[in-house]
Amino acid sequence: MKLTNEERLIKLSECETSKDFHSLYELVFGEEVPETITRDPNESLENIIDAIYSNTKIKGVDLPKDINI
Amino acid sequence: MAKDLLEKLGDYRQNRVTDLSDLQVQRLQKSLQELENLVIKEASKINPARGTLKLRTTIALEMRPKLKQFIEQTYLTAVQENISEYDKPASWLVSTFKKYPIPDQFKEITELDLTTIQQLKRGAYLPFEDLGSEFVNELSQEIYNSTLTGKPTEQMIADLRGKINGVYQSTDNEEAQELVDFIANNPDKAEQVKTATERLQTIYGRDRLGNNLRRYATQMVQDSLMGFDGQFAKYRADELGLTHYKYTGTTVRDSRDFCRTHAGKIYSEEEIRDIWSSQTWKGKAQGDPFIVRGGYNCRHHWQPTDPEWGKEDSDFPTTQDIEQQTTEEQVIEETQSTLPNVPIASLLNRGSEKIRKAYEDQFNSQLTDQQKRIVNKYPKPSVIKNGKKGVYYYRSQEMSAELNAIDKSRYAEKGVKSFVMSHEYGHHIDYVSFDVPSVAWSESNFAFSNAIKMDRQRFKGTGYKNLKTGEIDDYYVISSEELDKISKELATKRDLDIIRNGRKVANVKITDLKADGYGEVSDIVDALARGRFRKDFNMWGHTVSYYSRKGAVEKEIFANLFSIRHNKKAYDQAKKYIPNTVKEFEKRLLELEKGN
Numbered sequence: 001m002k003l004t005n006e007e008r009l010i011k012l013s014e015c016e017t018s019k020d021f022h023s024l025y026e027l028v029f030g031e032e033v034p035e036t037i038t039r040d041p042n043e044s045l046e047n048i049i050d051a052i053y054s055n056t057k058i059k060g061v062d063l064p065k066d067i068n069i
Numbered sequence: 070m071a072k073d074l075l076e077k078l079g080d081y082r083q084n085r086v087t088d089l090s091d092l093q094v095q096r097l098q099k100s101l102q103e104l105e106n107l108v109i110k111e112a113s114k115i116n117p118a119r120g121t122l123k124l125r126t127t128i129a130l131e132m133r134p135k136l137k138q139f140i141e142q143t144y145l146t147a148v149q150e151n152i153s154e155y156d157k158p159a160s161w162l163v164s165t166f167k168k169y170p171i172p173d174q175f176k177e178i179t180e181l182d183l184t185t186i187q188q189l190k191r192g193a194y195l196p197f198e199d200l201g202s203e204f205v206n207e208l209s210q211e212i213y214n215s216t217l218t219g220k221p222t223e224q225m226i227a228d229l230r231g232k233i234n235g236v237y238q239s240t241d242n243e244e245a246q247e248l249v250d251f252i253a254n255n256p257d258k259a260e261q262v263k264t265a266t267e268r269l270q271t272i273y274g275r276d277r278l279g280n281n282l283r284r285y286a287t288q289m290v291q292d293s294l295m296g297f298d299g300q301f302a303k304y305r306a307d308e309l310g311l312t313h314y315k316y317t318g319t320t321v322r323d324s325r326d327f328c329r330t331h332a333g334k335i336y337s338e339e340e341i342r343d344i345w346s347s348q349t350w351k352g353k354a355q356g357d358p359f360i361v362r363g364g365y366n367c368r369h370h371w372q373p374t375d376p377e378w379g380k381e382d383s384d385f386p387t388t389q390d391i392e393q394q395t396t397e398e399q400v401i402e403e404t405q406s407t408l409p410n411v412p413i414a415s416l417l418n419r420g421s422e423k424i425r426k427a428y429e430d431q432f433n434s435q436l437t438d439q440q441k442r443i444v445n446k447y448p449k450p451s452v453i454k455n456g457k458k459g460v461y462y463y464r465s466q467e468m469s470a471e472l473n474a475i476d477k478s479r480y481a482e483k484g485v486k487s488f489v490m491s492h493e494y495g496h497h498i499d500y501v502s503f504d505v506p507s508v509a510w511s512e513s514n515f516a517f518s519n520a521i522k523m524d525r526q527r528f529k530g531t532g533y534k535n536l537k538t539g540e541i542d543d544y545y546v547i548s549s550e551e552l553d554k555i556s557k558e559l560a561t562k563r564d565l566d567i568i569r570n571g572r573k574v575a576n577v578k579i580t581d582l583k584a585d586g587y588g589e590v591s592d593i594v595d596a597l598a599r600g601r602f603r604k605d606f607n608m609w610g611h612t613v614s615y616y617s618r619k620g621a622v623e624k625e626i627f628a629n630l631f632s633i634r635h636n637k638k639a640y641d642q643a644k645k646y647i648p649n650t651v652k653e654f655e656k657r658l659l660e661l662e663k664g665n
Contacts, residue, residue: 012575018607021577033604035615037458039487039588041607042478042579049567049575066464066507068496068624069611 003028005055012052021048028052034060037069076333078165079317079372085161086298087368088408088442093151093290100147101283105233107139108208109226116222117215125216133209140201144286148197151290152190158298159186162305170378175309182305189300193293200289204282207232234283288365296360299371303359306373312338313376314359318369325352328363335376408441416453428455428472428490435491437635443661444494447501459489461496463507468493476588476609478579480565486585488632495631499624502661510657511627512620517657520649521626525597547598549605555594555646556580556606559587580607586639589629593643596625630654 003011008028015021018041025033025048036058038044051058063069115128160178167176211232215225251265306314316331324332327350336344345358352364362369410433414425436444450461456469470490477484496509503510511517526532528551533544562578582588588609595602595610599622603610616622630651633639644651 009574013573015575017578017605018603019605021575022604032614033612035612037460039459039489039609040476040478041603041609042480042577044603045577045607046567049577050569053569053574063615063618064462066462068461068463068493068621068628069459069615 008052008055012049018045021045021052024048024052025058028055029057031057034058035063037061037063074168075315075335075372075374076317078168079315079370080319082158082161082165082298082370082372083318083368084438085407086158086294086370088438089154089157090291090294090368092409093154093294094287096151097144097147097286097290098283100143101234101286104139104143104282105230107143108136108229108233111135111139112212112226112229113222115212115216115225117225118219118221122217126213129209129213129216132212133205136208137205140205144282145198145201148194148201148286148290151294152193152197155190155193155294155297156186158294159301162298162302165372166305166309171309175305181308185304186301189297193297196289196293197286200282200285204232232281234281291366292354292361295362295367299357299360299362302371302373309373311373311375313374314338314341314371315374316362316369317372325363325367326350327353328367328369332369335374341371408438411436411441411444413449413453416449416451418452418454420455424455424472428453431472432490432494435488435632435635439658439662440491440631440634443498443502443658446661447498450494450497459493461493463496463500463509466497466501468497470494476582478581480579481581485582485587487588488586488636490632491635492589492628492632495628496624498631498661499627509620509624509627511623514623514653514657517627517650517653518623520653521597521623521647523649524647528597547601552594552598552602552606556591556602556608559583559591559594559642560608562607578607580609582609584638584642586633586636587642589633590639590643590646592629593626594646596622596629597647626650627654627657634658 011024011027015024022033029051033044033048034057036044036047038047047058050056111132115125115132117125117129119125120128159182163176163178163182169176208229211228212225214220215228220228252262255262306312313335315335316328316333318328318332320329320332327348331344341358350364352367354361354364359371361367362371410429412429413432414429417425417428420428433441448466450468451466452468454467454469455472457471459470459474461468470493472490474487474489475484476487499509499511500507503513505513522545525545525547528547530545530547530551533546560580560582562580565577565579566573567575567577582591591602591609592611595608596616598610599616600611600613602608604613611621611625616625626647630640630643631654633643640651
């Protein structure tokens with residue numbers, strides 16, 4: 001479902017919980033928030049908000065098979 | 070039972086003294102390697118086949134004071150350092166007395182104790198000094214004889230090496246050197262060392278010289294420390310008027326029959342002396358039974374006691390009282406390390422000496438004694454990076470973890486400690502301690518996986534049937550209500566407006582963790598929830614897709630438990646959530662600590 005710029009920002013302002021932000025990201029970009037090996041969930045949440053606000057996907061990290069984080 | 074308590078106290082002494090002994094042996098062996106290097110460097114300047122006999126013998130005679138100096142600056146310095154640490158076994162013994170129903174003045178080190186310790190230390194140094202003098206003579210004689218007979222320099226050097234370190238001498242052959250290094254670095258692995266020694270002897274034809282300095286001195290280090298411990302325990306028992314002793318310590322495969330027979334039994338001093346004078350056994354050493362115990366390299370102790378203790382009709386505290394106290398203190402002891410640092414500074418790929426030291430100190434501060442013993446037992450990572458991302462690669466065995474890592478939001482003034490170093494090292498141990506390459510123990514151990522499953526089901530939630538096997542509750546999902554409750558136990562939330570281009574675009578609930586190590590506890594809960602704790606409650610953890618990787622749940626829980634083992638508060642919190650898993654984890658640590 002493609003949202004207009006205005007719709008996206010309205011939905012962003014309506015988000016309350018972490019789950020809401022993640023769900024909106026999935027709605028806007030059609031995929032799960034990618035892995036960035038960011039440990040701080042607050043930083044991750046802010047990245048999600050920026051991604052939705054600017055309509056730019058988060059650049060994820062391709063995890064090698066032998067990595068543990 | 071009081072007997073159990075005594076065994077615990079005896080085990081406590083055995084573990085600590087054994088660790089100290091291993092450390093002292095390592096120190097001594099390192100000093101002998103340095104001695105060998107110094108002696109060889111100096112001896113290489115001599116060519117016994119060149120020059121007049123008078124000149125050669127003069128040069129040889131001039132070596133003697135140099136050899137004496139080398140021995141003093143290496144071997145005897147290490148010996149002095151070792152003996153200076155004899156205060157430790159004395160304080161460990163006295164700390165076991167704190168559990169005894171005895172007057173308080175006997176529960177601390179006294180002035181008289183200190184005098185006695187000094188005297189015993191002086192007595193302990195003399196045999197080492199004598200051995201050092203003997204080997205100055207041996208080495209001088211070897212050089213002198215070589216110059217007399219015109220022995221080739223290489224042969225003289227090989228013989229000098231043999232006299233210092235025997236089969237463990239340095240070698241130019243790469244494979245032989247690996248075996249030499251293995252022997253030098255693993256004094257606790259008796260079986261493997263024996264195999265390596267045999268291989269060195271058979272394949273490389275290196276003789277194990279019976280009279281080398283290393284062999285004698287190594288045995289003396291162990292026996293001297295144990296002898297001091299035995300002497301001090303006897304002196305302390307006499308002071309207290311205790312006349313009975315329990316023979317404590319664990320038995321292993323190669324324990325002597327004598328130790329097996331008497332371990333765990335209580336005897337009077339008279340009975341002990343009778344046994345010693347009337348029995349013989351393999352490995353029995355000459356000397357006082359309280360000092361030599363089972364014989365050379367015996368690691369058992371005589372723990373002073375009174376057979377009346379623990380009888381419920383006596384005036385002494387009940388065993389239950391004492392045990393209660395012991396358990397409480399043991400928990401504290403277990404979480405505070407007394408062992409020296411595990412050396413990892415050299416593994417850092419870059420960094421100043423100061424940074425390396427700080428890194429090593431911080432890593433060690435995140436380990437208990439038990440974990441240090443485990444870490445020392447297994448190969449270390451190939452390289453460690455002081456990087457912002459906490460990661461471990463099992464193929465290359467590289468790890469990255471940040472020095473001074475803090476779990477905090479950038480909007481908070483201060484955060485809580487994150488134990489990312491020991492977390493990543495936990496992954497490493499999980500892999501390298503398991504026999505199958507590229508597989509972690511945690512992901513392949515049924516009991517551990519099953520414990521996680523059981524712990525997950527302790528929370529309210531919904532079980533889903535396995536579509537393939539039809540097993541009920543195969544896929545269990547913890548309810549959001551439960552996760553919300555846990556998130557409130559671990560963290561607080563506060564509102565924050567996110568402003569972009571001067572406009573409020575969103576309001577978020579920032580998470581602030583309540584205590585050190587709670588980020589790791591949050592990771593554990595997130596693993597149970599397969600990423601939902603982070604995603605739905607803005608807690609520390611990983612993405613849902615990360616947990617879809619095979620074994621990720623088990624491996625993350627193992628690494629997180631490893632990282633918080635030293636922090637009582639965080640560990641207790643984790644235990645509250647996953648008691649069955651913690652039990653399996655502790656079993657594994659014990660296996661790793663005690664196993665080969």
